[in-house]
Amino acid sequence: MVEFNRRQLMATSLAASVGASVAGGVVSGEQEDTDTEKAPSVDGEITRFASTALGAEVTGPFILPDGTLIFSLQHPSRENPEPFNSGGIGYVKGYQFEEGSDFDELSVPNTEEERRRVRAAEGEYTLLAREGDNLGNNEDLGMPLTPDGLSIDEFAGSRYSDFGYQPDMNQFIPTNEAGTEGLLFTNFETSPGNVTRMPISQDEKGVWSADLEEAVNLSNTEELRSLGGTRINCYGDVSPWNTPLTSEEEYAHTRTAYTSTVSDIVEDGTGVGHRGGAQFWNRPNPSEIQAAIDEYYGEESWDVQGYWALGGVELLAYYLGAERVDQASGYTENTKTPIPDNYPNPYRTGYIVDFREPESETPKPVKYHVFGRAAWECPDIQSDEKTAYVSSDGANKGFYKFVADEPIPSYDDPMDVEGTLYAAKVTNKEAAAKKSPAEAELEIEWLPLSRASNAEIAEWIAEYDDVSQVDYLETHADTDWEEDLQAALEEADKEVAENGNRNYITDEEIKEWGELWSEDPESTVADRGREDLRKVPFLETRAAAKEIGATVEFRKSEGIDSVDDAGPGDYVYIGISEVNDGMSDDAGDIRTERVDGGLVYRGKLEDDYNISTLEPVIVGPDATDPADVANDALVNVDNVYVMDDGRVLCCEDADQFGRSYKNDCMYVYTPPELKDDGDDGGDESEETTEDSGHGNGNGSNGHGNGNDGNGSNGNGHGN
Template identity: 55%
Template sequence: MVDLTRRRLMATSTAAALGASVSGVASASESEISEGDTPGAPSVKGSLKRLSTTAFGAEVTGPFVFEDGSLLYSLQHPEEANTEPFDRAAVGYFSGFNFEFDGNNDDFSEVGIPDTEAKQREVRSEVGDYEILIQGREPINGGAERLGVAQTPDGTDITQDNFAGTQYGGAATNPDCNQFVPTDDEGTEGYLYTNWENSPGGLSRVYISQDENGEWSADPEDAMNIPNTDGLRELGGTRINCYGDLSPWETPISSEENYAHPRVSLTNTVGDVVEAGSGEGLLGGCQFWNRPNPSEIAGAIGTYAEEGDLDEAWGPQGYWALTGVEFLAYYLGAEVPDGDEEPGESVVTPIDDVYPNPYRYGYHVDVREPTAEEPEPMKYWVAGRASWEAPDFQGDNKTLYGCSDGDSKGIYKFVADEPIPSYENTDNIAGTIYAPKITNDAANAEEAGQRNSPANTNLEVEWIELGHATNGEVKEWIAEYDDVTQTDYLTTHTEYSEDELGLDVSYNQAIREADLEVIENGNQNYISNEEIVEWAAQYEEAGPDGVDEELRKVPFLEMRAAAKEIGASIEFNKAEGVDSVDDSQPGDFVYFGISEFNDDLADETGDIRMDRVDGGVVFRAELEPNYNVSTLEPVITGPDFTDSPQDADDGLRNIDNVYAMRDGRVLCCEDGFGGPARSYPNDGLYVFQPNVSLDVDSIAVGYGATGAAELTASSLPTGFSGAEVTVSVTNPEVATITGVEFPEELGLTESTVGSDGTSATLRFADVDGNVEAGGRNIPVATLTLRGVDTGTTDLELEVTQMDDESGNAIDAQTRRGVLVTGPPTVAGGSAPTDVDGDGFFEDLNGNGRLDYEDIQILFDNFDADSVTMNKSAYDFNENGRLDFDDIVSLYEDIN
């Protein structure tokens, strides 16, 4: 199979990645890094309408839209002083409301701002009452469990009422993602899966059904907590289950937001630690995972600094998320240490029997057989370990985009070798993980002091391959660290034996000595700093497939550290949302929500250097033919936190979950409670209606051959009556327009192609009303283009007039395409073709497929003018020149 994802990102104007559409231009603006008047903040490329505000203290999380258009979301950690029932974590739906799926926000009235305390204490909307379906900690399963509360193997609720140690959030107070798996064809009954952001993590399943009046109800007797099943406990359980997805194969996906995974803090790299000879001021929280009382490391570091053992205090990134690790040990069956600790107190005595393996947390969990009596959870170990806020599986059943939440984090990509459902044994799932490299030269910052607004700047992304493995291989690598305990932290990093601890040597003394050793030389119980640096050195020399076998584990288990070490753009701050329509196809959009555009995104270093917008940005990217994305286009920009309430009250602030509906609209959830700028403290649920976009395909044509490029409208929420559009070829020496065809649905059509083929003017009208409002990716014309000479040209659009079904002007934006003309015939016969739409012409014999004859032709004609004068067509290893490794790369593609 041809490995499409290895291919290069072509430059936007001359050789843009085939299939990628481009819109918008970068514009520099004078601004300081500090909060200021950033141009375009707040702004929306489309319309944004507030559907609901949530109760005081609560985020809006876990939106889900049912088949009939009814809507629910989670009420996450509301303040207990709120009006009942909004004083307790819950999941509820809006009674009597259904989206109409016509792409138009006219199907609901906007709710006003909550301008009184009474309004701020409740969930509000103009579409119907928010009816509670389920609430955290309510009895389920005959009273044997409480919803969202994990238990020990013997059935004891893991709460601070029962155990000593720290807990990440109150048990069952943080419901997040919701996914519904129907059990009937109508979608009126089935199982609601809900994430609970705790440690141990929570994932509940509750049977819900809809009556003939459209009202939903839940059955707590037919409910279960998936962590309390043997299947998930055998995987190690989960921690901090945040958002998720419904896979194309209709299984719920739950992602672990393991904030405690950073090895190094912020912009530091492991190489910095090795070079400095110490991790002082550089290390991240994961280095203290198996420390007794791990979350108290920052306070301990402060004490060591005061006493002169360290130069200064610092807080290792993610240390606060080490809360709940002891409770995770109890979940796995560890005994409570035999000390003086009481429930709710800290534990100093080390846990030495069962302890969680850090490399088992920070993955996407797929619940297979979701409607069975006992579901079958599995983890995508092979997709990499991060602080996963959200996943998004694409319609090819192979490509997965994920956002890692927190400061200085990444957006990542995983591509399976084969469609994931085709693997009978999930251990055999094989694929490649990628990290992003932002390639538009520090966001086009031209000189010091000149900064671009993120509202006006596209981010061009090239994906760096980190490694390839199978799920089973990564699982085996993880298992190597299963038996490490808190006692090992002390005995490995001090000279004390296990027998001496607590007897001849106090635990506090041993912890102090171990901490200082770990700060100096790293935690030797897990992957070492030296292994990561050596992996990076071998990677730079021989590529991801050329590293030693024992180092292949590094990018999968230490994804962020590995990506930083080889120069990936791990700069995103709070990447909290990613989603596309179900069963997405090329041409659809993937939406990425960046909750805050500050810190690494708005500093003087790195690949992204722009104005600061603490209110965040929502980007979208168009799926290319191989399901790659290469351009992140800002469509919603939040307010500056120095903006006045007049500007900020109706802006989207700190995007969290994004949810793409099937009609092209996007639900946008806020996680900005209590921040400045607004006149009210509540978070809201907004609905984004994108502008109509007119898009022309990107295509590859053979030398002297013709190809077809389709002209489509992204959506027509207010219908369509007609339009006049001009299409131009920017480089007529490469290709010309030879003809235009229109769909039969358009009643009146006319086209004029210029005599030189450089442009065509199209006029068309829907006189019979065949183009219905609410559709997506509606074809309006097909252009025939002829390849004149080898090269690349842009296809540009200009809309002279475009009207909706009522005669009102449609303010349509345009997205240009790219045409690549392939090289001439190499060895007689047909001209080479690009069989997979990636801009490379691997089919040298022109028979429409990649085969061994193509390898032989390239080898035999390597010095021929038809090859050497068309370097861009045959640079299969993407190093900017022709060499024999291009032949090897093409050979690898066929195997």
């Protein structure tokens, strides 16, 4: 298992929490997160509703039709008492969120007993299903299998967390008019990834229960395996056409590290100092590439962004049916002998997946290649059924929009969905520079990357289907790997680091695409005789966006959501877990002051469902803030969920910072326009900020992190 995650990074040095450089290179080392004005602050009110058990994130919030809150217990500490020591899916029994419903704020967890269980302000958290539960088909909840039925956890090799331990998204599809019966779709954030479908129902006393006999792991259906499976399934949504949407948070899509562009590589004549993890996808034991780069280049080595997310790629190969290579002695040992067949195509992961016909015996998964490829946290498709906003998690990432030519469900075949993919460009960098994020609205222009249909992109993806680990060695090394594997591996690694992985889209293709786009953004590369370059922005979305000057600087853009049936005048909420790295440096389009505690933006939908301004409404604390401040602030927001009445559930994926406790919490945010006390919410919040340094108006909590990690040990994730 890869031992690399944010919480461990934070523990390596106290300096990490204030911006010093640590392993992973995800904090600048030139900044300290110290006393940013109006950090923390809230425009409106936040109220703590729940705290989770030690070690766990709060993930997968969903309000059932009767107002019951459901959420996941993701990667809790194994030292917690039963049942809070394993991954689980549960609901708050005895309380319903209704329009304007109120509750007494939950206290901070002060005792060891309070910290090691899930608590709610009202009602009681009750588990529906747990890691290790056996399903009716004799599979374990969340466990992917090989085509011949072998559990993936029986194989040796690098992991992306424990299977069943990482439940995330929960989306409910009712199957009766009353909404008392339905299908709960839950993500599992592993590699191979998984989505389970579990029937749940409510009895006459209001108690919900799960039917595990009828629950299924959708990863083990031929329909999903035929698409290449999924990886790192994170948050999601229910589409306007009432189907569950899951997101592949493919952190290993990063072709270049952090601020580097493909043009930088071409101009320098080498990728040394620039390459990201994606280029080493089909290397034998790919997650070991960082250690290899450090050994090869010594003081000239660099942080290979996303390398840790290559954990689990070889397990994905076995899930797809690859021949078992050096998995002797009960599959307890894994060597560098290359996997020769059925190796996953990297361009098949990193998408939003729609499960059409969710009530059928086997739902029909569709990957929306047209939305682009990234580390998607979740989508938010608008009620026009054409416009989708998607946020990408990690350091130096973009913000994207897809607009279909026609409403997506109107296409008889979802592979015919066609439209334009856009990347956001922040246009008011001078006005926002060196301000507190609380005072810096971001003005957005949307740059059209390209247009295509889902079917066209699927054909481009298929061109890279048969690239194996053997190809990595034979393409990039002169030494015969069968005669000297270690020598061939070093040659191949250095060749790829310096000149790129020639098995996939090349640096030159991306640079040429960017040059053609810049000459005339309104025309297409196909118009100028380069039909072969149309694939670039869909398969290498982040690299392409960088080439044309889009704002690829957002730091851990996490949850995104709007009220169901949102229309012009309603808001889309976006959680940014940390304001550092590309958002708070001295380069690029975003140069605000640093707030490691993150923030929540919202953007008002215009008549055409466009968003042109992101306004901050919640700002977390600085990493240096003491407990009397940090205990009462939302920190490192992850999932956000907009309820029918416009209030927003905000979930944490964080660490302690200066707080007096280490638990993640869930808060209810009430926007200023919904406050019913007769006062101006914004002014009241400003006064609270100035007088107390808290600025929450009603009390809340937060904690922080500041560094990237992989979640492989059940904690956070990042670059």
